[in-house]
Amino acid sequence: MDYMMPRDKNQPDLRVNIGSLEIANPVMTASGTFGYAREFEGLMNLHHLGAVIVKGISLYPRVGNPPPRIVETACGMLNAIGLQNVGVDRFITEKMPYLQGLNVPVIVNILGDSLAEYEEITARLAGVAGVAGIEVNISCPNVKKGGVAFGTDPIMAAAVTGAVKKKADVPVMVKLSPNVSDITVIARAVEDAGADAISLINTLIGMAIDLPSRRPALANIIGGLSGPAIKPVALRMVYQVARTVSVPVIGIGGIESAEDALEFMLAGATAVQIGTANFINPRASEEVIEGIGAYAKAEKLLSIRSIIGGLRIE
Amino acid sequence: MDYMMPRDKNQPDLRVNIGSLEIANPVMTASGTFGYAREFEGLMNLHHLGAVIVKGISLYPRVGNPPPRIVETACGMLNAIGLQNVGVDRFITEKMPYLQGLNVPVIVNILGDSLAEYEEITARLAGVAGVAGIEVNISCPNVKKGGVAFGTDPIMAAAVTGAVKKKADVPVMVKLSPNVSDITVIARAVEDAGADAISLINTLIGMAIDLPSRRPALANIIGGLSGPAIKPVALRMVYQVARTVSVPVIGIGGIESAEDALEFMLAGATAVQIGTANFINPRASEEVIEGIGAYAKAEKLLSIRSIIGGLRIE
Amino acid sequence: MSQYQEKATVARIEQFANKNFRLTLHCPQIAVSAKPGQFVMIRTATGKDPLLRRPFSIHQTSSGGGIQIYFKVVGRGTEILSQVKKDQEVSVLGPLGRGFRLGLNGPAIIVGGGLGIAPMLFLAKENCRLKRKCSDDLILLGAREKNELEHLLEDFRRLGLRLLTATDDGSLGHHGFVTEIMQSALPPGCTVYTCGPEPMMARVGKICQSQGIPCQVSVESVMACGMGACLGCSRPAKDGTYTHVCLNGPVYDAEELQWTI
Amino acid sequence: MSQYQEKATVARIEQFANKNFRLTLHCPQIAVSAKPGQFVMIRTATGKDPLLRRPFSIHQTSSGGGIQIYFKVVGRGTEILSQVKKDQEVSVLGPLGRGFRLGLNGPAIIVGGGLGIAPMLFLAKENCRLKRKCSDDLILLGAREKNELEHLLEDFRRLGLRLLTATDDGSLGHHGFVTEIMQSALPPGCTVYTCGPEPMMARVGKICQSQGIPCQVSVESVMACGMGACLGCSRPAKDGTYTHVCLNGPVYDAEELQWTI
Ligand SMILES: Cc1cc2nc3c(=O)[nH]c(=O)nc-3n(C[C@H](O)[C@H](O)[C@H](O)COP(=O)(O)OP(=O)(O)OC[C@H]3O[C@@H](n4cnc5c(N)ncnc54)[C@H](O)[C@@H]3O)c2cc1C
Ligand SMILES: Cc1cc2nc3c(=O)[nH]c(=O)nc-3n(C[C@H](O)[C@H](O)[C@H](O)COP(=O)(O)OP(=O)(O)OC[C@H]3O[C@@H](n4cnc5c(N)ncnc54)[C@H](O)[C@@H]3O)c2cc1C
Ligand SMILES: Cc1cc2nc3c(=O)[nH]c(=O)nc-3n(C[C@H](O)[C@H](O)[C@H](O)COP(=O)(O)O)c2cc1C
Ligand SMILES: Cc1cc2nc3c(=O)[nH]c(=O)nc-3n(C[C@H](O)[C@H](O)[C@H](O)COP(=O)(O)O)c2cc1C
Ligand code: FES
Ligand code: FES
DSSP: OOOOOOOOTTSOBOOEEETTEEESSSEEEOTTSSTTSGGGTTTSOGGGOSEEEEEEEOSSOBOOOOSOOEEEETTEEEEOOOOOBOOHHHIIIIIHHHHHTTTSOEEEEEOOSSHHHHHHHHHHHTTOTTEEEEEEEOOSEEGGGTTEEGGGSHHHHHHHHHHHHHHOSSOEEEEOOSOSSOHHHHHHHHHHTTOSEEEEOOOEEEEOEETTTTEESSTTSEEEEESGGGHHHHHHHHHHHHTTOSSOEEEESSOOSHHHHHHHHHTTOSEEEEOTHHHHOTTHHHHHHHHHHHHHHHTTOSBGGGGTTOOOOO | OOOOOOOOTTSOBOOEEETTEEESSSEEEOTTSSTTSGGGTTTSOGGGOSEEEEEEEOSSOBOOOOSOOEEEETTEEEEOOOOOBOOHHHIIIIIHHHHHTTTSOEEEEEOOSSHHHHHHHHHHHTTOTTEEEEEEEOOSEEGGGTTEEGGGSHHHHHHHHHHHHHHOSSOEEEEOOSOSSOHHHHHHHHHHTTOSEEEEOOOEEEEOEETTTTEESSTTSEEEEESGGGHHHHHHHHHHHHTTOSSOEEEESSOOSHHHHHHHHHTTOSEEEEOTHHHHOTTHHHHHHHHHHHHHHHTTOSBGGGGTTOOOOO | OOOEEEEEEEEEEEEOSTTEEEEEEEOHHHHHHOOTTOEEEEOOOSSSSSOSOEEEEOOEEOTTSEEEEEEEOOSHHHHHHTTOOTTOEEEEEEEESBOOOOOOSSOEEEEEEGGGGHHHHHHHHHHHHHHSOOTTOEEEEEESSGGGTHHHHHHHHTTTOEEEEEETTSSSSEESOHHHHHHTTOOTTOEEEEESOHHHHHHHHHHHHHHTOOEEEEOOOOOSSSSSSSOOOEEEBTTSSEEETTTTOBEEEGGGBOOOO | OOOEEEEEEEEEEEEOSTTEEEEEEEOHHHHHHOOTTOEEEEOOOSSSSSOSOEEEEOOEEOTTSEEEEEEEOOSHHHHHHTTOOTTOEEEEEEEESBOOOOOOSSOEEEEEEGGGGHHHHHHHHHHHHHHSOOTTOEEEEEESSGGGTHHHHHHHHTTTOEEEEEETTSSSSEESOHHHHHHTTOOTTOEEEEESOHHHHHHHHHHHHHHTOOEEEEOOOOOSSSSSSSOOOEEEBTTSSEEEHHHHOBEEEGGGBOOOO
């Protein structure tokens, strides 16, 4: 499938490659922060996106956590949505037709409780028209291992990657959890297991308390921290991972502007994802694309690829 | 030694115990953010503090990192001071006399490259008048283990704790690094090794980039993230650790107000430390103490101890 | 359903009670497409803190492209918003959510309490316009005390509808809850519209249910996006699932939701 | 050395060039204890972002308890500061740092460039007061263009000292760098005081060194606390160690520091 518009020779080349998938520009929307894209159709031009990554899909529908599910924190927010989603079958029948019509690569974020579940979702997505890639969320608890997240153990992370790769007919990105002692160990493990790209970071685990009621601010007690607050941690991990692996790295975490995105690319990211910023500015991803284009033009870059990993260190 | 002022019976009892050390109120200043206390003498009443924790001390003086050493981030800051300090001997002769005169418990934060170094610093601090406790910074790289931080490995963390305990004649707090997959594993290890209290969190590892120059914003490339941005992570870890260990836990991370401090206490902290907030408001720690007192009064608490771990969870 | 992210200009900021403010914003695209019961999300800070937009019901719109919100200072976001100056620019996203189902036959009984009065003016106005005949509509407004109510009454009075008030301290109208005057005032074939504190809405819903009267409620929830993207604004629905207030609400039939009274 | 954290009131905010502002703050405790070359740390945001205070040299003080800062908008903090309104409250911490060593015998040659002009007015004034006789003092001010300079000149002229100017574009005074007019203007026995862009100060320091003239420079550094607590504001010193600008500076003898020209 070719998603590319004929390229204007006077515009800088913003295309980048995620494994065998070429995208028109390095900006994607992060899973769980952009619904199924349609929510934004009146507010921005969806066709401009590098790729859309949809809310995490599980084998069966999930109703999610009781409220409150979100709470604001300093320059960030915590969420404990509880992976609410319609399940892979309804996703394919109800959501894919619209997404496919966008003419933008659709990357499906998947999650599971067990290796078998990851494998089965991937199998069901194989051959579905419009699915251009799979992003594996490994921050989920492994029910068999007492709820330890797949993403905190290199062996489990590799096993999930392998299970998905076995069934996938599109490039597979593995999305890392930042809640680990050494992110490069996990990155290397999933690369060795066949990941075509690595995206990071998912949310940091955090908590907030409502003092007047002396209760946790989230019904789930703990939640995932996202937004500008986590950007320094994300940037550091992207830098470390990009120096460790040879597959493309996709940077995520607190990106709100083209400047933020370009910093991630300098640190080694081939592409970026916009998450929480979508809530504050529904046009955020489009503005990041425009800003990257303007930067490339001002800096007279023939291709945006030339800045990937271009951080100057003496 | 008795640091206690005679207590006013009309005021709520703010005293708490850190092992055998009783402090007048649960508010301490965090290491590296309060100099050697004297810097603040004109701006607040130092005698009101629960305890002063001084800048990390090593066996020999360290000059620290080249500039830039700090950079602001969203609701936070990164620092890479490089553990600049005068060394334990000059600390004892030059800094302790003033500190001792404050009539406030002085806790000495120590750091080292090796077990031997931790042990030797502790030995030199033993018997020094005015030293009321030792806080062990285990976020430092272990030179023998290729620079892996002591605090990211339970065996090394326990070893450092044991080495310090062997020589210490005052309560020993071990300060945990948050850059780990499971903070409770480290907490349990240091408790088993004899820690009298556990303080957390030290800074998250982060990075910032200066886009115009395409260089890292810090000369050291990576630095430690502190401030309100990290509070949700800190609160979560304090909650997890307080439920795991039975020694007192001291909460640190983004605390700016009495409300913040009380949230940490509800999550299980016996006391708190004020860090980055000192830079923004030199009176921050005093205001936190006043605010905790006002809260205790308004809520008619006989003792502030009654809210420790009092988070309501159904 | 058109939605816009507009750089609105502050046309006016009025302080009513101690912490209650009315803000008039010029944002013509939102103004022209807004329906009663819908809301907007407003960025209060220019920096990154507070990070998220804040939701506010649309109090009324003007043909000149203005919208009004009526709000109370309860935290940092509303504090900042209370300090905007005329001509300042503010980012407004809207109109959002499903509003009230209007133009139904029979009298409309409009019950607003506290800040829940905010959406009721727009509702009363527009409902009148759609139904043409609204002489048997009734507006019931409750608040804690007189000065939380009186400044708002002028615009309601201008509609020429029957209007009753209640205050907790008796400083204006009935001394007590607005639900007390409502109980006896429900004519046959009416529809009740309500917005206010949860216990009040639960009570209103219960009264309606017992009398077999349809009741539309406008509810709140914490929100990050206001447009269905984050799934944060969940609220338990009658059927055991969750509904998303920003998308399926904020207006519901009282029966769709779970109430704890 | 007394330091204060004051809730200062904005007495006046003036815009000079496009991005250059002068802010007058009422903070009597700081005003009365400030010395030339010292600085203040100002909180620009009311929320938590931007988090840290920003350092600014004291431009002048008034006997009525006012201090002035002269600043350029270069980022978010200064942007917010440029938008303060009269009577607004701003938290100011100061006075901080070691200022200029004043009252020395012989002519004072005061060389300010760009924003480095800020501390020079206070310096020139106070030095005059201390020395009594200052008719042989000389002020040299440089900027990129006329409108960055002219508004500041009035206050300098009032001192009655000799004053020369230079602009990069020749729109006022000498066409070129201020260091060019300084070179030939150094009388025997003088002391040079300078503040401005690093290359300018390095150049001034070098000229002084070659002529054996003492030179005091006021330098910058990123700062978190401004009071010696964070050790963030390090700068390489001549002897291979680091010096902390907020505590040991911002004023140094040019020879104490490392310069790259
Ligand atoms: C659809 C919708 C429409 C709304 N319409 C209006 C309106 O027309 N007028 C109006 O004033 N408000 C309205 N609200 C509520 C409004 O959004 C909140 O008051 C606002 O977001 C608070 O922001 P803050 O930053 O000031 O408070 P925060 O700092 O976010 O919160 C401060 C404290 O106030 C509490 N709090 C939060 N919301 C409320 C609330 N609604 N009432 C009392 N305490 C609260 C929080 O739990 C917290 O303890 C509406 C909410 C929704 C979901
Ligand atoms: C002791 C001392 C005294 C000072 N006195 C003055 C003064 O009198 N007047 C004045 O205008 N400034 C003065 N400064 C500089 C001033 O503190 C900074 O300009 C200010 O902190 C920038 O804050 P910001 O939030 O606007 O910029 P930020 O958002 O923090 O930074 C924006 C961009 O500007 C760059 N930047 C930072 N500082 C400067 C600078 N000084 N010049 C140019 N670019 C910079 C940053 O690297 C960044 O790329 C002084 C600094 C020190 C240390
Ligand atoms: C409300 C919300 C829901 C999310 N849901 C998912 C999800 O389903 N799957 C996933 O991999 N990541 C999910 N994330 C994580 C984001 O995709 C992203 O990794 C994270 O928020 C950090 O980026 P940001 O700071 O730009 O938001 C979610 C984040 C938020 C805020
Ligand atoms: C400038 C700076 C220097 C620090 N130096 C030390 C140190 O020497 N030893 C240590 O254990 N922690 C050090 N810390 C960490 C703090 O003590 C504290 O754990 C951390 O900043 C989190 O708290 P906060 O968010 O309140 O600042 C330092 C922090 C900062 C910001
Ligand atoms: S607020 Fe985001 S889905 Fe409703
Ligand atoms: S700015 Fe903190 S020590 Fe100088």
